[in-house]
Amino acid sequence: xxxxILAPFLVLLLALAAPSFAQNAPSQAGSGRGTVNAExxxxxxxxxxxxxxxxxxxxxxxxxxxxxPQGKAWRDFHNITLAWVGGIAVGGMILILITFYATRGRIxxxxxxxxxxxxxxxxxERANHWMVASSFIVLGLTGLNLxxxxxxxxxxLGPYAFANISLWGKIAHNFxxxxxxxxxxxxxxxxxxxxxxxxxxxEWFKMGGGLIGKGHPRAGRFNGGQKMVFWITVLGxxxxxxxxYFLIFPFWGEFGVADMQLAHIIHSVLSVLMVxxxxxxxxxGSLGMEGAFDAMxxxxxxxxxxxxxxxxxxxxxxxxxxxxxxxxxxxxxx
Amino acid sequence: xxxxKFLCDADRCIxxxxxxxxxxxEHEVPWGINRRRVVTINDGKPGERSISMxxxxxxxxxxxxxxxxxxxxxxxxxxxxxxxDTCIGCGYCFYACPFGAPQYPRVGNFGGRGKMDKCTYCAGxxxxxxxxVEYTQYGSNRLAEGKLPLCAEMCSTKALLAGDGxxxxxxxxxxxxxxxxxxxxxxxxxxxxxxxxx
Ligand code: HEM
Ligand code: SF4
Ligand code: SF4
Numbered sequence: 453x454x455x456x457i458l459a460p461f462l463v464l465l466l467a468l469a470a471p472s473f474a475q476n477a478p479s480q481a482g483s484g485r486g487t488v489n490a491e492x493x494x495x496x497x498x499x500x501x502x503x504x505x506x507x508x509x510x511x512x513x514x515x516x517x518x519x520x521p522q523g524k525a526w527r528d529f530h531n532i533t534l535a536w537v538g539g540i541a542v543g544g545m546i547l548i549l550i551t552f553y554a555t556r557g558r559i560x561x562x563x564x565x566x567x568x569x570x571x572x573x574x575x576x577e578r579a580n581h582w583m584v585a586s587s588f589i590v591l592g593l594t595g596l597n598l599x600x601x602x603x604x605x606x607x608x609l610g611p612y613a614f615a616n617i618s619l620w621g622k623i624a625h626n627f628x629x630x631x632x633x634x635x636x637x638x639x640x641x642x643x644x645x646x647x648x649x650x651x652x653x654x655e656w657f658k659m660g661g662g663l664i665g666k667g668h669p670r671a672g673r674f675n676g677g678q679k680m681v682f683w684i685t686v687l688g689x690x691x692x693x694x695x696x697y698f699l700i701f702p703f704w705g706e707f708g709v710a711d712m713q714l715a716h717i718i719h720s721v722l723s724v725l726m727v728x729x730x731x732x733x734x735x736x737g738s739l740g741m742e743g744a745f746d747a748m749x750x751x752x753x754x755x756x757x758x759x760x761x762x763x764x765x766x767x768x769x770x771x772x773x774x775x776x777x778x779x780x781x782x783x784x785x786x
Numbered sequence: 787x788x789x790x791k792f793l794c795d796a797d798r799c800i801x802x803x804x805x806x807x808x809x810x811x812e813h814e815v816p817w818g819i820n821r822r823r824v825v826t827i828n829d830g831k832p833g834e835r836s837i838s839m840x841x842x843x844x845x846x847x848x849x850x851x852x853x854x855x856x857x858x859x860x861x862x863x864x865x866x867x868x869x870x871d872t873c874i875g876c877g878y879c880f881y882a883c884p885f886g887a888p889q890y891p892r893v894g895n896f897g898g899r900g901k902m903d904k905c906t907y908c909a910g911x912x913x914x915x916x917x918x919v920e921y922t923q924y925g926s927n928r929l930a931e932g933k934l935p936l937c938a939e940m941c942s943t944k945a946l947l948a949g950d951g952x953x954x955x956x957x958x959x960x961x962x963x964x965x966x967x968x969x970x971x972x973x974x975x976x977x978x979x980x981x982x983x984x
Contacts (some may be wrong), residue, residue, distance in 0.1 A: 486832030490796075490970030491981050498976075506827035506837075510820055517886050518825040519976055527848045583807040597877065598854040600926060606856060615855045615872035622874050623898075702877055703893070713881050725873055 497521050511668050514708065526713040530599075538599055538724035545728040548733045559741040561757045562668075569752035570769060577642055578751055584685070586636035587628045592727045594621035594628075595716075629696055636689045637697070639682075646673040647682045652764075675766040688726045695719035788950035789864045790907055791978065792921055792938070793958055794838045796969045798945035801812045801826055801836035805937035805946055809840070812908070812936045813925025819889040819906040835969055838946050841866065841887035841905035842977035845881075849879035849888060863929065865909045865950040869902040870923050879904075907948075943948070955982045 493504055498521040508515045573581070597605065597618060606614045654667070656676035659669040669675070674682065698704070698715040737744050743757035759765045801824050809815065809822045822840035827833075843866045850858035850866065857872040858879075868879075877899060879888040890899035913920035920927060927934060931937030938948035947954040955971070961970035962984040971982045 485834060486828075487967075488796075488833040488835055488969045490972040492970075494973070494975040504827065506825040507829045508823050508825050512818075512820075514886055515820060515823045516825060518827065518837060519884050519973060520886070521884060521976060523848055523882045523884045527852050528876070529880070579849055598878075602854055602856045611855070611869070611872050613855075615857070615874060618855050619874045622876060626898075702899070709881060709886070712877070716881065719812065734974050752883050 454599050456712060471693070475772050480515065494521065496518060498524075513706075514703065520709060521544040522710060522713065526716070529717055534720050534724065535600055537721060538727075541728035542596075542731065545731050549732060549740075553735075554738070558739065558767050561743050561754060563756045565743065565757070566755040568755045568760050569746075570766065571751060572747045572753045572758070573751045575751070578748055579636045579688055580635050580642065582750055584633050584639060586691075587632035587635065588618070588689075588726075589729060590624055590628045591632060592730070595720070595723055596692045596727070597621050599724075626700055629693065629700070632689070633693045636693065638684060641676070643682060644686075647679045649676075649679055651674075651681060668760045668763070671761065671765070672768070673762060675761060677736075681729070684726060686720055688729075691761055692722050692726065695722075787862045787864075789952070790843060790949065791799055791864075791951040791954060791974075792840065792842060792935075792949055793947040793954045793971050793974070793982075795945045795947065795958060796835035796837045796972060797960065797965075798943045799824065799836040799968065800945075801945055802942060805838050805941055808936050808940050809905070812928075812956070813906075815925065816891045816903065818893075819891060819903050821887075821889075821903070834947055837972045838941075839885055839973065840937070841883075841909075842973050843907055844884075844977040845979065848882040850882065852878045852882040854878060859912070861909060863907075863909070865907040865929070867906055867909060867924075868902065868904070869912045871912075873901045875899040875901055877902075885973060908933070950977070958982055959984050 496502075496527065497504055501522075503517050504516050504519040504520070598621075601614065601618060604618070609617065652671060653676035656669040656671055661669065661675065661677045695715045695718045698707075699712070699719060702712060737748065743754045746757075747753050755766070799821060803824050806820055806822050806824060810820070813821070813823055816962050822838060824836050824838045826836045828835065828931070842865060845864075847858060847860070847866045850860070853868075853873075854876055855872045855874055857869045858866060859869070864919075875898065877888075877890070879902060880886070881891075887904045888902045889904065890902055892898060892900045906924050906927075908926060908928035909921045910916070910930065911924035913923060916927050917932040928934065933939070935948045938946045947957060958968070958971065959982055968984060973980055
């Protein structure tokens, strides 16, 4: 009796199991080599990360990767993320500066030029600054050409002229990297002692650096904004250079395609952000502020400019100068 | 026009590497570059399969999408080719390609990798068909002579199939139905966003 009741259930169970049975059974029985499924493996790697890898008889580790779905993520980064981040950062910064110039205008020396100057940067400091600056511009333009050139220059120049420019640009990018890196190191050594952040910088930022608000916050040799530019250059430039050398020597050691993709992402995102920051730096150092350019031009700045922007530094310099003229212990003549 | 594809029937491939050798010989591929290679997955374990892989001539090709000089083009047969005269050897196509197809004659030295080289589906390049310049840059152009890629043509087990996508999919489907098993069309999901249902 019991068996009779169970029988229909058994039939139903078998009927339910049958389709999957039909699918699985032959693949195992037929090959006797276990089952793998291309579709499944590709889907799984795409969703969960990882690559389909194996062994080859070619002595080249890169050839062992059969399928790397991460290429898609890198493609999306390069074509979508980087283009937008770069476009917004650089374009946005230019827009901000235009609005700033239109509303605030050029920042003048409040007390007017004093006519007397004070020495701010010596020849080594200035030469190094311009080495970094000029190589940065070359690196920035040739780098951005790889991101945006095909949309901007290619339609104008045509494929062959554009390819030629891009090839030379790439060579320039690779070799100009060396003076840039050297300059970053020298810059760090020359200026780090005056760029240690301190409490005054917080004050400086609270007062909007004298740019947005009223009045001039007191500052030493470098104010809060300049310290920020310094650290963006040294740290950002350092990481950009390190990742750049990684890209110059592709697949160095045991590194594979995933490492190259990561290095490229770090390099290019930091680069476009630095370009945006440096556009602001260039603006303030030239058009944006009266008297600022002289610091890196002749190295001599107007005394009133110096007092307004670097009051503490002027006092220190004055004290030092007095020391030279009248060393301590020597009584000033009555 | 046909939509050319490759399909490697991994249950037939015996990893003899004849396709690799044939390709190197036919096109006089430079040292260090293998336009085609055979990868064995699960080596020595259950589920071991060998798959002959080269450029899959993708739909919406990733290499073409990222190339800074836009040097790729797709032929009427849906073969993805590139112009070595406008390639700057930046290496980006290799980062984007799911199958590791683009390769370079040199390694590193300040990014000077030389011009990218990859499988042309035996269809040469942008130069005049079957000229000496085309041969030195891209290898022979069998497609222009009405022949299919040599790797597939001379595959001893007929594991590697080349030809119109519909036709090779039908051949594969029939095989799987007759013998009762098949690990599927390797790379098709990634390259063409489709699969062969059997
Ligand atoms: C200092 C050492 C640097 C080195 C060694 C270096 C190296 C590289 C390399 C090898 C690439 C890959 C493309 C190629 O092979 O040409 C690259 C891309 C790039 N670099 Fe640099 N670079 C350096 C500094 C910079 C700086 C300072 C900037 C920005 C101002 C910059 C901006 C870029 C950009 C935007 C890209 C490409 C983005 C894209 O893929 O679309 N690089 N760099
Ligand atoms: S397999 Fe690689 S090289 Fe070939 S078309 Fe696809 S992305 Fe391009
Ligand atoms: S290596 Fe050549 S083909 Fe590849 S992305 Fe760079 S320029 Fe284009």
